[in-house]
Amino acid sequence: MIDRSALLSLLVCPACRTPLQSFTHCTHCGADYSESDGTPVLIPTTASRKLSFDFPQSRSTNGEQLTGCFSYPPRCGAAGSDKPYHLDLAHLDIFDRLPSGSSILEIGCGGGQMRSFLESKQFRYLGIDISKTRVDQHLQLHGGPDLLCDCHFLPFNQRTFDIVYSAGVTEHLACPYLVAQEVARVLKPGGYYLGNVSFLEPWHDDSFFHMSPLGVFELLTQADFEIIHIWPGKGYSGFRAILNMGNKATRPLTFLGDFIYFIYNSGNRLRNLVKRRNHNNSQRGILDAARVAGATDWIARRRLDGSCFAPSTQSIPGHA
Numbered sequence: 001m002i003d004r005s006a007l008l009s010l011l012v013c014p015a016c017r018t019p020l021q022s023f024t025h026c027t028h029c030g031a032d033y034s035e036s037d038g039t040p041v042l043i044p045t046t047a048s049r050k051l052s053f054d055f056p057q058s059r060s061t062n063g064e065q066l067t068g069c070f071s072y073p074p075r076c077g078a079a080g081s082d083k084p085y086h087l088d089l090a091h092l093d094i095f096d097r098l099p100s101g102s103s104i105l106e107i108g109c110g111g112g113q114m115r116s117f118l119e120s121k122q123f124r125y126l127g128i129d130i131s132k133t134r135v136d137q138h139l140q141l142h143g144g145p146d147l148l149c150d151c152h153f154l155p156f157n158q159r160t161f162d163i164v165y166s167a168g169v170t171e172h173l174a175c176p177y178l179v180a181q182e183v184a185r186v187l188k189p190g191g192y193y194l195g196n197v198s199f200l201e202p203w204h205d206d207s208f209f210h211m212s213p214l215g216v217f218e219l220l221t222q223a224d225f226e227i228i229h230i231w232p233g234k235g236y237s238g239f240r241a242i243l244n245m246g247n248k249a250t251r252p253l254t255f256l257g258d259f260i261y262f263i264y265n266s267g268n269r270l271r272n273l274v275k276r277r278n279h280n281n282s283q284r285g286i287l288d289a290a291r292v293a294g295a296t297d298w299i300a301r302r303r304l305d306g307s308c309f310a311p312s313t314q315s316i317p318g319h320a
Contacts, residue, residue, distance in 0.1 A: 001115075002126055002146050007040070010126070010160060014153035015044035036132065041148040042155040043130075049152065051178050053222040063214055070213050070230050070286050073299065077234040084113045086167035088297055090229065091194045094163070095121065102162040105186065107151045107179075108169030112142035126161075154182045163192045168295075170197035170219075171207040180223035184308035193225060196297040200238025202245045213290045216298050224308050225300035231286060232293030237261040241294030264292060 011020045018028035023040040025032055034041045073090035100122035106114050109127030118125045129145040149155050152175055164183045170176050183193050198210040213230050220227050240257035243250045268288045302308060
């Protein structure tokens with residue numbers, strides 16, 4: 001777990017973005033915060049943000065042209081059972097390129113399962129979540145969040161982190177477009193935003209937005225990210241996801257989802273053979289996979305010139 005004094009040095013009031021002198025009170029706007037079993041809770045109950053972005057008309061009618069931005073990384077797919085849950089090989093490759101001492105923020109860290117893996121690589125890890133519920137076993141094993149906060153109101157100064165990582169979280173955000181702008185704000189220029197989001201998974205855990213690859217494109221574009229890769233989660237089809245996440249009756253039938261996906265891919269291969277296309281390398285192949293993907297993954301980067309759309313801070317009723 002991060003040292004408390006080191007943590008405090010990173011924090012700003014999530015309501016007014018003034019550097020904090022303590023975990024429980026902002027001397028500038030008067031906002032009060034709390035702690036939960038020693039974990040700071042920085043959730044501004046009276047704050048608000050205004051969201052703005054540029055939206056050219058062409059993006060509402062040129063979806064077919066926009067699909068050209070989809071691409072597979074050199075490696076992708078589950079990183080393996082010896083790696084943290086949800087970690088993709090493509091994201092692992094980005095982590096492996098980082099110098100020691102790099103700072104990493106994980107949004108929606110749950111029990112903190114990524115902590116030991118990233119700290120073993122000599123990275124400075126900080127895990128945040130909105131609560132500690134439903135992760136009791138992981139809390140005991142991995143220590144849980146370093147900080148409880150709302151990622152719509154990140155309590156960090158701009159240009160703080162080298163990577164922001166968020167796996168299986170974006171679908172649970174009430175306003176993911178605001179969060180993407182917050183991520184861009186706290187990333188250093190050239191820093192990476194790595195993540196994935198549900199697409200054809202069932203509605204679960206009060207999820208708000210399940211995103212197609214075009215939805216992810218729009219999410220990242222509105223926050224002015226440079227998109228490196230957007231791709232359908234490999235080896236995880238919507239057919240499998242629906243059965244696996246349905247209920248106790250459907251879970252044992254997950255193999256049927258894999259079989260249906262095999263039939264779907266076989267049909268695509270036959271079509272490509274007839275039309276003499278390369279199924280694995282063509283843009284058609286990634287679109288075929290994206291159409292029935294359980295999730296969508298991405299690698300994006302804050303532009304080196306530091307540009308981003310930053311949500312504006314609003315006044316806090318009842319505070320000076």
